[in-house]
Each structure stands twice: as structure tokens, then as C-alpha cells.
Amino acid sequence: MNKTYHNLTLFGAACLLLSLPAWAGPDHDHDANETGHKPAASEAAHTHSAGEDHGQGEDHEKEGEHAHDEEGGHGEEGGHAHGGEGHDEDNVVKLDATQQQLGGIRVSALQPARIRYSLYAPGEVQANGYTSTVVSPRVDSVVLSRHVALGDHVKAGQPLVTLFSETVAEAQAAWLVADAEWQRVKKLGRKAVGEKRWVSARADHQAAVGRLQAYGVSSERLPAIRSGKAELGAYTLRADRAGTVLNDDFRQGQRVAAGEPLMQLAEEDELWVEARLPAAEAIRLPVGTPAVVQAGDLQQEARVIQQAHTIDEQTRTRVVRLGLKNAGHRLHPGLFVDVHFELDTGKPVLAVGEGALMRSPDGDWVVFVQQADGSFKPQEVELGRALGPWREIHGVRPGTAIVQQGAFFVASELAKSGFDPHNH
Numbered sequence: 001m002n003k004t005y006h007n008l009t010l011f012g013a014a015c016l017l018l019s020l021p022a023w024a025g026p027d028h029d030h031d032a033n034e035t036g037h038k039p040a041a042s043e044a045a046h047t048h049s050a051g052e053d054h055g056q057g058e059d060h061e062k063e064g065e066h067a068h069d070e071e072g073g074h075g076e077e078g079g080h081a082h083g084g085e086g087h088d089e090d091n092v093v094k095l096d097a098t099q100q101q102l103g104g105i106r107v108s109a110l111q112p113a114r115i116r117y118s119l120y121a122p123g124e125v126q127a128n129g130y131t132s133t134v135v136s137p138r139v140d141s142v143v144l145s146r147h148v149a150l151g152d153h154v155k156a157g158q159p160l161v162t163l164f165s166e167t168v169a170e171a172q173a174a175w176l177v178a179d180a181e182w183q184r185v186k187k188l189g190r191k192a193v194g195e196k197r198w199v200s201a202r203a204d205h206q207a208a209v210g211r212l213q214a215y216g217v218s219s220e221r222l223p224a225i226r227s228g229k230a231e232l233g234a235y236t237l238r239a240d241r242a243g244t245v246l247n248d249d250f251r252q253g254q255r256v257a258a259g260e261p262l263m264q265l266a267e268e269d270e271l272w273v274e275a276r277l278p279a280a281e282a283i284r285l286p287v288g289t290p291a292v293v294q295a296g297d298l299q300q301e302a303r304v305i306q307q308a309h310t311i312d313e314q315t316r317t318r319v320v321r322l323g324l325k326n327a328g329h330r331l332h333p334g335l336f337v338d339v340h341f342e343l344d345t346g347k348p349v350l351a352v353g354e355g356a357l358m359r360s361p362d363g364d365w366v367v368f369v370q371q372a373d374g375s376f377k378p379q380e381v382e383l384g385r386a387l388g389p390w391r392e393i394h395g396v397r398p399g400t401a402i403v404q405q406g407a408f409f410v411a412s413e414l415a416k417s418g419f420d421p422h423n424h
């Protein structure tokens with residue numbers, strides 16, 4: 001009797017469990033608590049499984065859970081996007097009229113424009129290397145006397161310095177012998193002396209004259225040497241062209257070696273100015289580019305004539321050479337000057353003043369754009385060429401309202417609001 005009652009009790013309990021709803025089971029309650037599912041969603045899953053077998057109900061229940069997980073994931077993304085919008089709102093700063101006046105803020109629409117600007121470079125005045133002359137002996141000599149002094153203006157052919165050389169004395173003596181022979185042969189005639197002697201005498205004479213000219217003895221001095229009026233070994237160096245004596249670092253009685261400079265003559269009507277630009281300055285300065293050379297209150301116009309294609313090893317600068325007309329000889333070699341190149345962008349560009357550019361916390365360059373509601377928002381830009389007080393920029397559309405003055409004040413106000421360029 002007790003055994004039969006016990007079996008009936010177990011059978012009844014089993015039937016009761018089978019008749020309970022699926023969401024009421026202890027395992028499903030645990031899953032709902034973990035996933036946060038609402039009973040309404042579970043009831044929908046249970047209703048759908050009523051016409052199917054138990055296995056299909058379990059599969060569908062898992063699919064329902066997976067769907068809810070995806071919905072939960074979308075909810076998180078939506079929350080993140082919403083947070084991003086909140087950060088975007090934090091990336092702007094609103095300033096009332098009083099604050100804008102206090103910060104000296106000036107806003108203007110950015111429009112393409114062709115910009116003329118000036119580029120500065122230090123420079124030095126130099127003698128024109130193509131018209132200047134270095135006066136030096138061609139053989140070892142001794143200085144006998146000078147005929148001009150520092151700063152003198154000389155004419156072509158004017159005596160500069162007289163020297164003495166043993167080598168020149170020997171050459172003059174050899175010329176006297178060759179000249180006497182040649183004069184005798186010419187007097188006798190070609191037929192009388194024969195072809196061989198005629199040719200030999202003429203060649204020796206020409207070689208002797210050429211040797212004297214190579215040593216610096218001019219042809220005009222030969223008659224004086226023939227007559228004995230000129231001292232053997234003494235010769236005078238003369239100016240090849242007109243110019244000014246720029247230096248004369250020698251003394252009378254000084255022995256000088258062949259090729260050692262005694263004087264430098266230069267025409268100061270046209271001078272050079274060598275301007276030095278940073279090696280990294282990627283600016284194009286074609287021949288003919290105008291410039292203004294300034295020395296104190298004096299200003300002279302100049303133009304680019306040459307550019308060095310190597311970098312100076314000592315100063316690490318790029319040399320640009322200019323030519324200028326030195327009216328009145330007011331500029332002199334060795335004078336330091338300021339050079340301002342007059343440049344043009346050639347085509348319209350977008351540019352802002354240097355004061356409109358600010359650094360963001362991550363190191364990027366930004367400008368502040370005025371929004372439709374009057375607020376200001378930073379906009380990252382890429383820098384182009386430096387155009388004097390202006391700077392070419394990229395990354396902003398024409399017509400954009402940019403803070404041209406007072407950008408530092410806007411940046412300060414934006415920093416107070418905790419601006420983070422990465423939206424963190």
C-alpha cells in the first residue's frame with residue numbers, strides 16, 4: 001500500500017512539472033537574470049514554441065536570447081554614439097558679444113587671393129667677380145714702388161706697382177740679343193741671309209717678346225729696354241681696366257712670390273649682393289626675381305642673377321646672388337645689408353595670418369571656424385608656404401568664416417571647457 005502510494009505521488013509530481021510554463025523553470029529564470037530579459041519577451045518565445053516540439057522550442061529560445069544580445073549590443077553602440085555627440089558639443093565654445101570684444105576677435109570669410117609678399121634674408125655686398133681684377137706678379141719679385149693707394153680710382157693702363165725680378169732681367173737680356181739679330185737679318189734681307197737664318201731669327205725674337213709679356217712686361221716698354229733707358233729686371237704692372245683699388249696689402253721692399261695678390265681692382269658701378277637663405281627654405285627664386293637691398297636708410301633695387309646649387313659647409317645656408325647698379329658708389333664690398341625679395345604666389349591661394357594658427361593638444365595646427373549658431377570650433381589644417389606675414393593653408397573650403405584675430409583667446413576659452421581633440 002505504501003509503495004503504491006509512493007509511485008502515484010512521483011507520477012503526479014512529474015505531470016505537474018510538465019504542465020508548468022517554460023519561463024517558470026529554475027534554469028530559465030537563471031538565464032533571464034543573467035541576460036536581463038523581460039518576461040514579456042520570454043512569453044513571446046514560449047507562445048511561439050507552443051505549436052512545436054520541445055527541441056524546437058529550446059532552439060528558438062536560444063535564437064531569441066541571441067537576438068536580445070544583439071539588441072543589447074546595438075544599444076551600447078547607440079550609447080557610444082550619443083556620447084560622441086556630447087563630445088562634439090564640447091568641442092565648440094560659445095562667446096557672447098562682450099567676450100568677443102574683450103578678446104579682440106575678428107572673423108572674416110576665407111577667400112582665395114593672389115598674394116604679394118616679401119621674403120627676408122641677410123646679405124653681404126661683394127665686388128663683381130666678373131669685372132674685378134687681382135694684381136699679382138707672375139714671377140718671384142721684390143716691390144720697388146707703388147703708384148696708387150687704397151680707394152683710388154684708376155684708369156685702364158695706369159701704372160700700379162713697379163717690381164724687380166732676376167728672372168725678368170734674364171728674359172730682357174735674352175730679348176736684347178734676339179732683337180739685335182732680328183734687326184740685322186731684316187736689314188740684310190731674306191735672300192741674302194737665306195731662308196733658315198731668316199726663320200730662326202724671327203722665331204727667337206718672337207719667343208723673347210712673348211716671354212717678357214708673360215712676365216708682365218708690356219710691348220710699349222721694349223723701345224726703352226732697347227735704348228737702355230729702362231733698368232734691366234725692373235717692370236711695372238698696369239691696370240687692365242678701370243676700377244677702384246679695394247685692397248693693397250703690401251709694402252715697398254717686400255719680396256712676393258709668383259701669384260701672390262698685391263691689389264684688387266673692381267668696378268663699383270655694378271656690384272654683387274650674396275643673400276643667404278636657410279637650406280630648408282623651399283622657395284623658388286628664378287633669375288630676374290626683384291629684391292630691395294637695404295643698408296641703413298639707403299635702399300637699392302636688385303635682381304637675382306645666380307643661385308648656388310650647393311649648401312655652404314660652414315653656415316649651412318643657400319647662397320643667392322643678386323646684381324645691382326651702384327649709382328654714386330654709395331655701397332661698397334664687405335658691407336652687410338638686408339635683402340627683401342619681392343615675391344608673388346602666381347595664382348590665388350587660401351592663406352591666413354600667423355595669429356590665426358594655433359596648436360591643438362595633440363600638436364596639430366588648427367584654425368577656429370565660426371559655426372551657424374555663432375560658436376567657434378577648431379578645424380585641423382595643413383600648412384603650406386610661408387608668405388611673409390601670411391601662411392598658406394589646406395583643408396578648409398573657400399568662404400569658411402575663420403577667426404583671423406583673437407584665436408588665442410578662443411583657444412583659452414576652449415581649454416577651460418576641457419576640450420579633447422580625440423573625443424576621449
